[in-house]
Amino acid sequence: MGRSWGFLVGLLGAAWLLRSGDGGQQGPETAAQRCFCQVSGYLDDCTCDVETIDRFNNYRLFPRLQKLLESDYFRYYKVNLKRPCPFWNDINQCGRRDCAVKPCHSDEVPDGIKSASYKYSEEANLIEECEQAERLGAVDESLSEETQKAVLQWTKHDDSSDSFCEVDDIQSPDAEYVDLLLNPERYTGYKGPDAWKIWNVIYEENCFKYNTFYSWLEGLCVEKRAFYRLISGLHASINVHLSARYLLKETWLEKKWGHNVTEFQQRFDGILTEGEGPRRLKNLYFLYLIELRALSKVLPFFERPDFQLFTGNKVQDAENKMLLLEILHDIKSFPLHFDENSFFAGDKKEAHKLKEDFRLHFRNISRIMDCVGCFKCRLWGKLQTQGLGTALKILFSEKLIANMPESGPSYEFYLTRQEIVSLFNAFGRISTSVRELENFRNLLQNIH
Ligand SMILES: *[C@@H]1O[C@H](CO)[C@@H](O)[C@H](O)[C@H]1NC(C)=O
Numbered sequence: 001m002g003r004s005w006g007f008l009v010g011l012l013g014a015a016w017l018l019r020s021g022d023g024g025q026q027g028p029e030t031a032a033q034r035c036f037c038q039v040s041g042y043l044d045d046c047t048c049d050v051e052t053i054d055r056f057n058n059y060r061l062f063p064r065l066q067k068l069l070e071s072d073y074f075r076y077y078k079v080n081l082k083r084p085c086p087f088w089n090d091i092n093q094c095g096r097r098d099c100a101v102k103p104c105h106s107d108e109v110p111d112g113i114k115s116a117s118y119k120y121s122e123e124a125n126l127i128e129e130c131e132q133a134e135r136l137g138a139v140d141e142s143l144s145e146e147t148q149k150a151v152l153q154w155t156k157h158d159d160s161s162d163s164f165c166e167v168d169d170i171q172s173p174d175a176e177y178v179d180l181l182l183n184p185e186r187y188t189g190y191k192g193p194d195a196w197k198i199w200n201v202i203y204e205e206n207c208f209k210y211n212t213f214y215s216w217l218e219g220l221c222v223e224k225r226a227f228y229r230l231i232s233g234l235h236a237s238i239n240v241h242l243s244a245r246y247l248l249k250e251t252w253l254e255k256k257w258g259h260n261v262t263e264f265q266q267r268f269d270g271i272l273t274e275g276e277g278p279r280r281l282k283n284l285y286f287l288y289l290i291e292l293r294a295l296s297k298v299l300p301f302f303e304r305p306d307f308q309l310f311t312g313n314k315v316q317d318a319e320n321k322m323l324l325l326e327i328l329h330d331i332k333s334f335p336l337h338f339d340e341n342s343f344f345a346g347d348k349k350e351a352h353k354l355k356e357d358f359r360l361h362f363r364n365i366s367r368i369m370d371c372v373g374c375f376k377c378r379l380w381g382k383l384q385t386q387g388l389g390t391a392l393k394i395l396f397s398e399k400l401i402a403n404m405p406e407s408g409p410s411y412e413f414y415l416t417r418q419e420i421v422s423l424f425n426a427f428g429r430i431s432t433s434v435r436e437l438e439n440f441r442n443l444l445q446n447i448h
């Protein structure tokens, strides 16, 4: 049976499962091999290899992306960390200082960011009028005809059927701006039963139920498997960060964060994790490719001449837009993009239902983030799920597809500033993880 079965499963993109079973390596594996055995050579569900991704990310993309994310536009993220957990009550608010998030003083955040999601140069006034009308909730007769048309267009954008996330109401008085640079994602000590409960719910309740896990996974269609791999990739990425920015030393004078190889091994070593770790790392690359593809696809939206990374500082805003476009063009030139057309491609009705399922499950996951007890982790959890949700919205938006690529920039497709900030910061996190893997690979080289 081996061959034809293998071929079938391979068609479904599940070869990675089988391959993980044939661990016929010679001789004892080194510590590095035990973590990285699955992340070399070709990845499944796509035609690319890890080495190409590493080179592309670590030397071309990563440094410029970091620079972009340090700009005012991208460093301030508005978030409501006080939303109640919709699923259970007994949240252990972790009292650790490292869990605390320090919100911005309102005068720290540039006015341009606070005043509106973003503005278009000549149309700034028009948009402001629109937003005002929108807040009033109706198309006011007294508005100019042009404005009325724009308002209608605007509300159409707010089409939540496209959205993969339940987003915070950023008008709520509980929503506050956070400076992401001052609240970096790193080890907080939040782990054990509470953290485990969150991931458990995410996997068990939302990953389309898995019990006899691997036989289940083999039987799944490509979309459901992809969903699981995205979540697993996100989990892996977060764990890479926590291992790379581990609290190594604490005295009352200073705190020192850095790489903890032991922690990394506990999360990713093939033997210590019974084979799970290397698979998780592989899923991290899968997630990387998905977000990369979304960014390449959304380029026309950012190329619109009227799009600005508006903070109010004209010179800086223009420079940042240039940097952003440079990065996106680079991403577009990546030769081995994931083909999202393999998703939701089958029978139309079936595909529609799957996509809807996918969306509902993902929304659920974004709600679970409100149950994370450690505020720092909640912040980054929310940001990264919103970012991934935005990537999925881009990949599966029919509005964008309908307008691509010949018909030029799409004016129907729309991203809010929050979506833009989360999209790029989330990708920045995955990009950092891929970069960190190289560091860990080197560190592990000296260990057996
Ligand atoms: C590294 O992490 C392990 C747990 O995985 C911990 O026991 C150890 O103390 C950490 N090392 C340092 C230097 O903090």
Ligand SMILES: *[C@@H]1O[C@H](CO)[C@@H](O)[C@H](O)[C@H]1NC(C)=O
Binding pocket: 087, 201, 205, 206, 360, 361, 364
């Ligand atoms: C969402 O999560 C809740 C609580 O875990 C669960 O009861 C519900 O079935 C989930 N819905 C979906 C669509 O996953």
